[in-house]
Amino acid sequence: MLDEDYIFKEDNQFVIKRELNGKVINFGSFGSLEEAINYRDELEFDGWPIPREENNSPNVEDNIEKINDNEYIVFRIIKDKKDVYGPYDSLTSARKAKYNLKATGWESDLDYAGSKYGKYISKISNKFVVRRIISGKYVEFGSFDNLEDARNHRDELVLDNWGEYNIKPSRGYGKYIAKVGKKYRVQKAIKGKPVVFGVYETLKEATLARDKFESENWENIPDKPEIDSHRYIYKTPRGYVIYKRIDGDVTYFGSFRTFEEALEERDKLIQNNWQLKKYGSDYTYYGKNIQFDGNYFTVEKFVYRDLRVYGVFKNKEAALKLKNRLQLDSWMAPYRLKTREYPYGENIVPFDYLFNVEIQQNGELKEFGPFHSFEEAVKKCEEIENQNEKIERENLFKNEFDLSDSLNDKERIFLEIYNQVELIPEPNIPFPQADIFEIFVEICKEIYENESLTRDKIMDIFQINPRQYSFYISAGEYLGLIERSRNNTKTLSELGLEVFSGDFEEIKLSLIYLILIHKPFYDVFGLYLNNMEIPTSEEIFEVLKNNEIYNVDSEVTLKRRATSVRSWIKWIVSQY
Structure with missing residues (x-):
């Protein structure tokens, strides 16, 4: 081998x-x-x-069929009906389309950054529930013991336009057109290789360009465009990282605090043909998951935009041995994330065959070690981090509350969040009037998945009226998640894009924090923490009277706002 x-x-x-x-x-x-x-x-x-075994069938694999030398279609058969998507210029494109179609319930073959279980599917109390928002409320279509049954039921509902609700799916942007970020790209395979013919601001411009290229039989191949400013650079919770696929492997080229630093390094790498200089020597790649920098062999694996380091060795044979064992064990082993400052794992510094740990403790950078193995060093890092976290949590709890051992996990989580909040001045934006916070979250997710949505599209998807639409958009502007604008197309702000690019838990915590940094909500949540009961609308009204609320000058209006505040606090409490 x-x-x-x-x-x-x-x-x-x-x-x-x-x-x-x-x-x-x-x-x-x-x-x-x-x-x-x-x-x-x-x-x-x-x-x-x-x-599949060789036979006369045109099917390349499940749901993919080859229709001629250069084109493939994706299909499914349900209720004796063949539903066809495509054609696509390569098998890879067809496979990507199939993946996206399955993720969206066969609604769209476009890139889908959806939920963990697929569009319209949630896991509730160990059941997989098919549901979607219709007329401003969640409607459930079934509960299942396993994900496959839920997906099959959802697919049938999509095919039947959701039964009595008659909601018809959309089918993307047209042949040879894909949406990339906020723009539209015209792309076609020429002699087996994908060629980009242009990137356009609007779908109409892309459609006109596509029709023109088709009329010219795709003969006028454009000059290679300048490299995109974001290419090879990815945002992470820690800053920015650079990755590029080299010889089939996704390769890490460093972590950076700012986008500008990453961009400068990326441009240098391009000029040097992606030869990364480090310790006076180029990185050398020894097959997948092993890298050599001139001093050490590291065993690494790229997972969800993070590069994990599993071992650091002076010889290649030891690195290969660990890699082979990890593959058998599905990479279930201690690791540290690779960073720009610590290329051998965060806080770990190798010294020949030993390892030291550098880590912040009580505000000072302290050194621990030496340790005789990478695993021992990782264990020490985790031990110190757990100690630091425990001390920090205890200090936070002591700030404003006299805690006892009787506090449950939910109470401790809320107290920790509450004590980390740093209040901001109230914005000159209408105070929230959106009463169903779950719908607001879904609207933001839908905008994130589609890059932007028009007013009419949002109203159509969520079956809400113009007044309700303005309430939910205003709530997003109040929290800083939706870009403020007077036009009918809504996009997420930079903060919104960062929040909704996280996983479920990260989104939830970010939203709670963004609510509580506003003093009216912070004060009401403090009232909840004192009694561990959601305050009544009347109690919330009394709290709001002692706060500055933008453009609210009557008690009648303030009482209505109290209702919205109560629903948002209920949403926070329901998350744990």
């Missing part, structure tokens, strides 16, 4: 093989290692679909 996962050299051919369900499957032979690596990466992307 070569030093590449699942690739073997046999009779001057590079063969991809993998054992699945107790059987060794041959996924194809290639004339060069590069071709094999590229196809292996496609298989990983698509979840290693088992190839």
Whole structure:
């Protein structure tokens, strides 16, 4: 076996093989290692679909059919009806479309950054529930013991336009057009390679351009565009990182505090043909998951835009041995995140065959060690971090509340959040009037997934009237999540994009914090913490009277606002 996962050299051919369900499957032979690596990466992307045996069927794999030498379609058959999407210029494009279609209930083949379980599916009390917002309220369509049954039921509902509700799905942006960020890209495969013919501000411009290129038989291939300012740079909770695929592997090129620093480094890397200088030597790549910087071999794995370091060695054989063991154990092992400051794992500094730990404690950078293994150093890091977290939490609790051992986990979480809040001045924006916070969250998610949405589209998706629409948009502007503008197309602010790019838990905590940094909500939540009961609207009204509320000058209006505040506090409490 070569030093590449699942690739073997046999009779001057590079063969991809993998054992699945107790059987060794041959996924194809290639004339060069590069071709094999590229196809292996496609298989990983698509979840290693088992190839069909050779026969006269045009089906390449489940839900994908080859219609001629250069085009594929994605299809499904449900209730004896064949639903077709495409065509697509390559098998890879068809596979991506299939993935997106399955994630969205076969509504759209466009890139989908959706929920953990798929569009319209939530997990509630160990059940998978199919639901969507209709006429401003959640409507449930079934509860299932497993995700597959829920997805099948959702797919049937989408096909039937959601039964009596008659909600018809949208079908994307048109042939050869894809939405990238806030713009529209016209792209077509030429001689087996994807070619970008232009990027346009509006769908109408992209459609006109696409029609023009088609009328010219796609002969006028444009000059290669300048590299996008964001290409290879990704936002993380810690700042910005640079990644690029090299020889089929996603390779890490550093972490940076600001986008400008990452952009400057990215441009240098491009000029130097992606040779990263470090410690006077170029990084050398020894197959997937092993990297050598001139001093140490590191075993690494790229997971959700973070690069995890699992081991640091002076010799390649030890690194290979650990890598092979981790692959058998599904990478279940201690690790530290790789950062610009600590390329061998956060807070870890190797010294020949020993390891030291540098970590902040009581405001000072302290050194611990030496440790004889990477695992011992990781364990020490986690031990110190847990101690620091415990001390910080105890100090926070002592700030304003006399805590006893009787506090439950929910109370401790709320107290910790409450004591971390730093209040901001009230904005000159109408005070929130949106009573169903869950719908507000879903509107923000929908805008995030689509990059932008028009007023009419939001009203249509959530079945709300113009007055309700203005309440929810104003709430987003109040929290700083939705960009303030007078036009009918709404986008998330930079803060909104950052919040809704997180996972479920991160989104939830961010929203709670953004609510509580406003003094009226902070004071009401403090009232809840004192009694561990949600205050009545009358009690909230009394609190609001002692706060400055923008553009509210009557008690009747203030009492109505108290109702909205109570619903938002109820949402916070319901999250734990």
